[in-house]
Amino acid sequence: MNILTKHEHTPLELYYPEMAEITAVNQFTELEKWFEIKLPDGKELGHQPGQFALFSIFGIGEAAISICSAPTKKGAFDICVRKVGMLTEKMHQLEVGQKIGVRGPFGTGFPVNDFKGKDILIIGGGIGIVPLRSLINHVIAYREDFGRIIILYGAKNPDELLFPDELENWDNDPSIEYHVTVDQGTPEWQGNTGVITTLIPGLDLDLDNTIAAIVGPPIMYKFVLMALKSKRLPEDNIYMSLERRMKCGVGKCGHCQINDSYVCLDGPVYQFSDIKNLPEAI
Amino acid sequence: MNKHNLLLQNIPDFVAHLQTYGEVHAPCQKGENSFSFEQVTDPSRVVLDYARTLQSIRKYFLPPTERLLNFSLTDNTFTKVAIENNHRIFLGVHSYDMKAVLKLDFNFSHRTPEINYLKRRENCTFIGVSYEPDDYHFSRSVGITVENTEGFDLFLDRHENGYTVQVLTERGTEITKDFTALGEALEIPEISRQFKNKIKFNYNRLPEVMEQSWNSPVWEEVAQRCVGCGTCNLVCPTCYCFNMVDNVDLKLTDGSRDRHWDGCLLSSFAAVAGGENFREKLASRQRHRIYRKFKYITDKTGDPWCVGCGRCTAYCTAGISIVEIVNRLSDEFEQTHLRKSSAPVGQKIQGVSL
Amino acid sequence: MSTQTAPKTKPQIAFFDFTSCEGCQLNKLNLENHLLEILEHVDIVEFREAMDDKADAYDIAFIEGSISTPSCVERIHDIRRRAKILVALGSCAVTGGINAMKNLQPIEDVRETVYGKDKYLFPTLPAMPVSAIVKVDYEIHGCPMSIPEFLVVFKALVMGKQPIKPDSPVCVECKLRENECLYDRGMVCLGPITLSGCDAICPSFGQFCTGCRGLVPDANKNAMLDILTDHGLSLQEAEKRLLLFNSYKQPDTFK
Numbered sequence: 001m002n003i004l005t006k007h008e009h010t011p012l013e014l015y016y017p018e019m020a021e022i023t024a025v026n027q028f029t030e031l032e033k034w035f036e037i038k039l040p041d042g043k044e045l046g047h048q049p050g051q052f053a054l055f056s057i058f059g060i061g062e063a064a065i066s067i068c069s070a071p072t073k074k075g076a077f078d079i080c081v082r083k084v085g086m087l088t089e090k091m092h093q094l095e096v097g098q099k100i101g102v103r104g105p106f107g108t109g110f111p112v113n114d115f116k117g118k119d120i121l122i123i124g125g126g127i128g129i130v131p132l133r134s135l136i137n138h139v140i141a142y143r144e145d146f147g148r149i150i151i152l153y154g155a156k157n158p159d160e161l162l163f164p165d166e167l168e169n170w171d172n173d174p175s176i177e178y179h180v181t182v183d184q185g186t187p188e189w190q191g192n193t194g195v196i197t198t199l200i201p202g203l204d205l206d207l208d209n210t211i212a213a214i215v216g217p218p219i220m221y222k223f224v225l226m227a228l229k230s231k232r233l234p235e236d237n238i239y240m241s242l243e244r245r246m247k248c249g250v251g252k253c254g255h256c257q258i259n260d261s262y263v264c265l266d267g268p269v270y271q272f273s274d275i276k277n278l279p280e281a282i
Numbered sequence: 283m284n285k286h287n288l289l290l291q292n293i294p295d296f297v298a299h300l301q302t303y304g305e306v307h308a309p310c311q312k313g314e315n316s317f318s319f320e321q322v323t324d325p326s327r328v329v330l331d332y333a334r335t336l337q338s339i340r341k342y343f344l345p346p347t348e349r350l351l352n353f354s355l356t357d358n359t360f361t362k363v364a365i366e367n368n369h370r371i372f373l374g375v376h377s378y379d380m381k382a383v384l385k386l387d388f389n390f391s392h393r394t395p396e397i398n399y400l401k402r403r404e405n406c407t408f409i410g411v412s413y414e415p416d417d418y419h420f421s422r423s424v425g426i427t428v429e430n431t432e433g434f435d436l437f438l439d440r441h442e443n444g445y446t447v448q449v450l451t452e453r454g455t456e457i458t459k460d461f462t463a464l465g466e467a468l469e470i471p472e473i474s475r476q477f478k479n480k481i482k483f484n485y486n487r488l489p490e491v492m493e494q495s496w497n498s499p500v501w502e503e504v505a506q507r508c509v510g511c512g513t514c515n516l517v518c519p520t521c522y523c524f525n526m527v528d529n530v531d532l533k534l535t536d537g538s539r540d541r542h543w544d545g546c547l548l549s550s551f552a553a554v555a556g557g558e559n560f561r562e563k564l565a566s567r568q569r570h571r572i573y574r575k576f577k578y579i580t581d582k583t584g585d586p587w588c589v590g591c592g593r594c595t596a597y598c599t600a601g602i603s604i605v606e607i608v609n610r611l612s613d614e615f616e617q618t619h620l621r622k623s624s625a626p627v628g629q630k631i632q633g634v635s636l
Numbered sequence: 637m638s639t640q641t642a643p644k645t646k647p648q649i650a651f652f653d654f655t656s657c658e659g660c661q662l663n664k665l666n667l668e669n670h671l672l673e674i675l676e677h678v679d680i681v682e683f684r685e686a687m688d689d690k691a692d693a694y695d696i697a698f699i700e701g702s703i704s705t706p707s708c709v710e711r712i713h714d715i716r717r718r719a720k721i722l723v724a725l726g727s728c729a730v731t732g733g734i735n736a737m738k739n740l741q742p743i744e745d746v747r748e749t750v751y752g753k754d755k756y757l758f759p760t761l762p763a764m765p766v767s768a769i770v771k772v773d774y775e776i777h778g779c780p781m782s783i784p785e786f787l788v789v790f791k792a793l794v795m796g797k798q799p800i801k802p803d804s805p806v807c808v809e810c811k812l813r814e815n816e817c818l819y820d821r822g823m824v825c826l827g828p829i830t831l832s833g834c835d836a837i838c839p840s841f842g843q844f845c846t847g848c849r850g851l852v853p854d855a856n857k858n859a860m861l862d863i864l865t866d867h868g869l870s871l872q873e874a875e876k877r878l879l880l881f882n883s884y885k886q887p888d889t890f891k
Contacts, residue, residue: 011395015350015526015539016362058353058360059530059537060797063555085555086798099358218558245554247526247541250394254523254546257570258560260578265393279496280560313816337814346812509859510852511828512804516811527800530791532673543812548804549854564856599819599828599863 014250017056017101018043022094023076028162031083032127033092034068037100038076045077045105049112049134050241050269053104054249055079055091063087064246064264067105068130070137080130080162106249107268110135110213110239118211119147121203123224125154125196125216129162131241131268132215136170143175147209150177154196154216157182158189196220200227207233213269214240221282225272238272242281284449285467288438292463297325297373299461304369304407307342309335319372330374330438330445333416334591338379338519339372340386343402347542350398350526356535363538365398369405371457374438376413377430378421378589382519383408384433385587389522407453410434411445415477418592420605423481426589427474441470477590482609485576485586491608491615492577496569500610505565507600508547514571514594514602515545520587523551546570572607647695647794650682651725652715654701654708655735655763660726661700663780670787677794696721696793699772700781702728702735704763716770721793723774724766726781731850732884733779735763739883765884774799779848779881782834802833805852806845809836818844824867826877829855847881 024036039045045053047067056062063085069078081088094100112135120139124132139146151170155161161180170178179199181192192199196216212233214224221240228238244256244263256263259278266274275281288296300306305321308328312318317332319339337346353360383403390399412428413419421427431437435454438445446467449455458464483491515521525544530537544551547567553559561567575588588604595603651661661683667674681691697719703712716722727733738746739762747755766772774793776785785802792799806827810817818825818839826847827839838845851857857878864874 011391011397011400013362013397014394015398015541016360019359056528056539058358058539059355059528059795061528062526062539086800088555090797101360243554243556243558244560245552247524250396252390252394252396252522253525253541254544255525255551257546257552257578259573260581280566312814314821316816316820318814336816337811341814346814506856507859507862509805509828509856509863510854511807513807513811513817513828516808530795532670532787532791534677534791534795545808548808549852550803597817597820599817599825599867600859601866 014248014252015103017054017062017103019099020102022096022098022100025094025096027092028080028164029160032080032160032162033083034078034080034163035091035094036069036076036078037102039102042075044071044074045102047071047077047105047134048109049138050109050131051105051107051134052131052249052268053079053102053106054246055087056101056103057087057090057094058101060090061087062101062103062247064106064249066131066134066241066268068133070134070141072138072141078133080127080133082127103249106264108266108270110138110269112138115139115211116145117147118209119150119206121150121152121205121210121212123152123196123200123212123214123216125220125224126156126160127162128215128217128220128241129153130215132213133163133166135213140173140176147206148177149175150203151179152196152199153178153180154199154220155180155182157184158186158191195223197223197227200224200231203231205231205233207231208237210237212238214238218243218282225282235273235276236271239269240272240275241268242270242275243268284455286447286449286458286464287444287467288447288464289444292444293328293330294325295463296461297322297328300371300373300409300457301325303457304371304405306371306373307339308373312336322373328374330411331413331440332374333413333419334376334593334596335379336597337517338382338591338593339375340382340519340522342370342372343383343386343399344390344522344524344543347540348398350539350541352536352538353528354536355530360539365401367401367404369407371407371409373409374411375408375434376591377410377428377432378419378426378591379519380408380410380433381421381426381430382589382591385520385585385589386522388583407457408434408436410437412437412439412475415475415479416592417478418596419590420477420479420481420592421590422477423479423605424485424586424588424590429472429474441468446470479592479605481605482612485580486584488576488586488608488612489580491612492573494615494619495611498611498614500607500614501565501569504568504602504607505563508564508568508602509600510547510549510564510567511599512545512548513597513599514604515547516543517593517597519589519591519593520575521545546574568607572604572611575604576608646677646679648681648691648693649678649696649698650680650691650694650719651698651700652682652711654699654712654729654766655704656701656726656728656733658700659779660728660781663783664786667783667786674790692718694719696723698723698725698776699729699766700725702732702763703766703769704735704738704761706759706761709761709769712766712769721773722766722770723776723789723793724772725776725786727777727779727848727850727881728763729766730772730775730777731881732763732765732768733848733881734883736765736884737879738763740879763884768884775801777831777849778834779846782837782849784835785833788833802831803853804832806830806832806834806836806839806849808832809834810839813840815839818842819867824864824869824877826860828863829857829860847878849881851882 026034185193247253251262251265309317435451437448524541552561579587789799823844825844827845830847831849
């Protein structure tokens with residue numbers, strides 16, 4: 001039997017990027033920059049909230065970055081990039097009209113259809129708010145499909161809060177319960193100070209009908225999970241997105257493997273009950 | 283199934299005959315004491331009687347370094363790279379290396395089939411050869427006998443004066459039918475060659491052993507002796523992890539995106555750009571390597587992802603043996619889990635709070 | 637700061653030598669095939685081995701040799717002040733190299749052995765890598781410096797990106813080239829714990845690795861010593877092999 005035809009999917013050219021155009025940029029903080037990107041020929045990326053793509057600049061390399069717009073945004077999509085390495089540093093130098101390589105979307109996002117009719121509790125720490133924004137914008141776009149929308153957002157200090165305009169909209173929207181906290185306030189800061197877990201005990205949740213979506217730095221997960229556990233939120237209701245090193249995005253290169261799970265295929269979004277027995281996950 | 287006899291003195295002619303059908307790649311002497319698969323130009327250089335080659339034939343399908351695309355920095359565009367898939371005949375492949383290719387076929391066709399690998403795999407003929415297991419081979423323990431013919435078009439089984447040639451596929455018939463020096467197969471009793479090196483438990487019990495071995499002291503003990511050089515990954519015929527890098531020419535106008543073999547034993551394999559390393563300790567990387575061979579894919583497919591070639595052990599300068607690791611974990615498993623469950627009744631009752 | 641309208645000038649680069657054999661600089665002249673292409677991208681403004689010109693400021697200063705006298709210290713501070721990017725070139729500059737073996741002996745004994753009764757004319761210090769005195773931006777390892785790594789770093793700097801720092805050992809490059817392991821030829825080799833980036837040039841030509849590129853991060857030295865003694869070296873010989881290029885700050889490690 002022919003090796004090329006015997007499997008269910010057609011073998012693909014997996015490593016060629018689409019050359020997409022940057023159509024808008026916004027420098028949120030010194031480290032974080034937002035980009036709007038348009039695929040050639042008006043093509044849609046076709047992603048689900050929580051999925052990622054691989055972005056590349058020739059001569060520099062390629063890295064996995066979450067999509068931060070909801071699929072309801074048509075004609076273009078958004079990413080928000082923290083400057084942490086060579087590629088992201090070069091990405092920050094890109095301007096409107098320049099092109100960037102895109103492969104994807106990849107991975108498993110939030111199962112938004114399963115979330116219908118539920119209360120949605122979104123917990124984002126630091127740049128964890130970036131992949132969550134795709135979910136937030138989705139549930140806002142289909143507001144009537146969901147129950148309460150509760151957003152908890154924590155950052156190190158007020159200067160590091162991302163999407164400033166949208167934070168204000170969430171705060172002013174009576175149908176969204178938005179709470180923000182910073183580890184360290186400034187003299188002008190009027191809001192909460194303290195780590196994000198301090199926002200959890202005060203929540204009054206309909207436990208069986210609440211879905212929690214968590215994204216943040218590795219250290220945050222342990223404490224947020226403990227706080228949700230003491231709230232007695234069922235484990236099956238908790239979803240989280242994990243970050244790992246990725247090269248291929250298609251379950252081959254091995255870098256993102258957590259025990260027997262490939263983050264690029266099975267994740268980055270996991271149901272907590274699927275990873276609680278994976279010792280390398282959290 | 284057809285069988286023929288091939289005398290030792292006819293091997294160079296046989297190789298020359300095969301060359302009329304395509305490129306022949308076979309083990310040749312490399313260095314002082316090693317062998318390597320190379321494209322045959324001089325049939326007399328082919329060595330069919332060898333213990334193992336430095337690298338398995340995976341190097342043909344997943345090359346050590348591979349150009350994925352060419353780019354131009356001047357106009358920010360790229361061009362595709364043609365994937366070569368000439369007809370190639372691999373002569374003198376051992377059963378474990380063939381099995382390893384079949385496993386890689388799974389890895390590269392499952393969930394997201396990859397054209398790069400599969401296209402290179404497309405036009406291949408495989409001719410197996412038997413071998414005498416040395417101190418490192420343990421294929422039998424992972425279910426692969428020396429004489430296992432799975433995947434081969436022809437199989438050459440060594441006897442005193444030459445080889446019994448088993449014709450296994452139509453392709454095998456095609457490439458042998460015009461070779462007149464093949465004689466009638468001799469009446470030789472079938473013998474199964476013995477392995478000195480053995481895994482203690484049947485391989486289907488190893489996922490269970492690994493399940494209980496996560497916190498074993500064995501990992502730290504192995505890490506004490508290991509220098510973390512990654513050789514075990516890089517010589518493994520079923521390892522396929524890779525890295526991707528962009529290389530630019532000295533004119534700084536053009537370049538290529540290349541991939542090259544990587545290894546989960548190397549220190550920064552699981553490190554992310556932010557600085558976090560998810561398998562920072564050598565002990566956790568050794569454990570990951572062993573789990574990748576005997577647990578993770580095995581849980582899903584029922585097959586171990588180790589073929590018992592012995593390369594990781596034979597080429598480990600620190601003398602770390604994969605069989606020894608697995609056997610020590612099996613011993614521990616036996617002592618702590620099997621003994622416990624078969625403990626005398628009296629002891630069991632003591633454990634229950636009354 | 638240059639404005640966008642200013643004409644694009646080539647980066648000004650300079651080479652300086654400290655305590656060393658100057659072999660790295662010669663090795664650079666051995667770049668022959670690449671030299672003209674290199675000069676397309678940069679202007680060399682100071683290079684004692686090849687020219688007489690001098691300049692006041694440098695975009696990139698390449699430093700060869702270790703710091704081993706009080707005047708070296710002064711000079712390297714001066715170069716650092718005038719250089720935007722400073723690159724240590726070759727093992728003497730990167731790790732102290734072979735020179736640092738002198739640190740294993742009392743400094744006065746070394747001075748007396750070398751200069752005899754004139755020793756007071758020659759003030760000396762323990763041999764140090766450049767990074768012990770000033771901030772080093774990038775390192776090119778090797779004795780002599782590895783040409784493949786020089787090209788990687790050079791291209792990255794001219795492109796304005798950070799070069800990827802190797803952290804895997806020579807064995808990786810050796811295996812990618814399908815070399816026969818030198819241990820299987822009865823040799824002992826430091827490839828397992830020596831930083832890659834040289835494309836395993838020595839083992840590829842049948843010469844065992846002497847460790848000239850320095851150790852990989854978190855090298856398991858005890859395991860390496862076991863390997864060397866298991867392959868026939870005495871513990872003392874094995875330690876000497878490891879110290880050849882790794883003497884700086886190392887003397888206490890093995891005690």
